[in-house]
Amino acid sequence: MNRLEGNRFDRQLQEKFENFTPEVSGRLWDNIIRELEGHAETVPLKRHRHKGWWMSAAAAALLVSAITYWYNRPVEVTYLHGRAVEIPEEPPVGAVQPETPEYSQGPAEEQQADAPVARRLRRAQASQLVAYTVEGPEVGATDETMPAPVERIDTAGEPRLADAIVLRPEADVLPATVTLAHVPEIQPLVDRDEGDVLLASTEREKRSLGLSTILNYVVSTVDQREEKLVTFSNDGEGSLKLDFNFGLAKNRKKIDRKSN
């Protein structure tokens, strides 16, 4: 079809549709009115998109925060505290060392193994070992980070858990009157004489205490004097403190000048 023929075809169609007016459905105007009246109340599409953008941004920020926290979360570190235990060669009068696993390898224990059972029982009753019990949180701890209150059990008149533990391996030869003490669930055995009773302390305190001890040890290996130039310690909140002995430094300068 050439251009002229095409134009003629187009013109014929134009003339055909020039006065073409199909009948319009009556409901259309009602729809238009309803749309126009609700137009002011309808929320523009852009606002929806804006809201959706903020929601996406908030979700992304939340996700990034969660991932960051996950990779930087506090990791619980356990510091091992080694405690030197001195085994007395001769137990003091009236104080008998129990046959706990820590004390069962010395020569004194070999002698005790030969002693009569009744004598060992009396010694055990007179032992300085006491049982401490750790009460639960209902006792009234004022600070969650502080150790739970310690209550000493009055063990007078009845055998202690220490006694029972000591005598268990030879239970077949014990008198029938020996009974187990009624104690709560946890009763760690602690040597009272050592003074530094290890109670339920917070992890934070343990960490800071260990760090200052290590640092002081390092300083002591370098500085052999009785008074150290630098001393590390911990305050009540567990923060590491650095004490610098300025007097020692001044004295050292004076000594150096005199020597020169």
Added chain:
Amino acid sequence: MERTVTVDQLYKGCKAGNRQTQEALYRMLAGKMLGVCMRYASDTSEAEDMLQAGFIKVFTNINSYKGSGSFEGWIRRIMVNTAIETYRRKVRMGQQLDINGFYEEAQQTFSMDALECEDLLRIIQELPAGYRMVFNMYALEGYSHREIADALGISEGASKSQLSRARTWLQTKIKQLEGGTYEST
């Protein structure tokens, strides 16, 4: 004495948001604009949707009419733009068809006097959407191929090609409708 109101005289009332004036404008132009929409739509239902959306645009965007050209011509362009939007939406949904088998057929000239508008309209509506858009915009609305290409997102060459194929396809359909008795002029 009966007073005749023109479309341009209704403009001020529509701009002021007068509902009665808006309804008068609608009653005056709805039929003619529905005829325009039906040439672009694939059926009457789609044409009515176009007409409704077009009049809502007319009343809500009436401030954008600057007075250049007739008010009726501005309304007609809005209807065509609404039809273009509908077409583009359909294209995004993948409803794009092609016509094959008619491109190389012999061309004939004929008269359409014996055909009713409804018959011609039905044939036009059978055209694939892209071809129908190009044919309506170029042959019946007077748009250039450049304008059609910009509006539909196609090249000028594609617009020309689709126009030619649409014409051939329509003539073949009209020929089938008339039983092959064309009146050559």
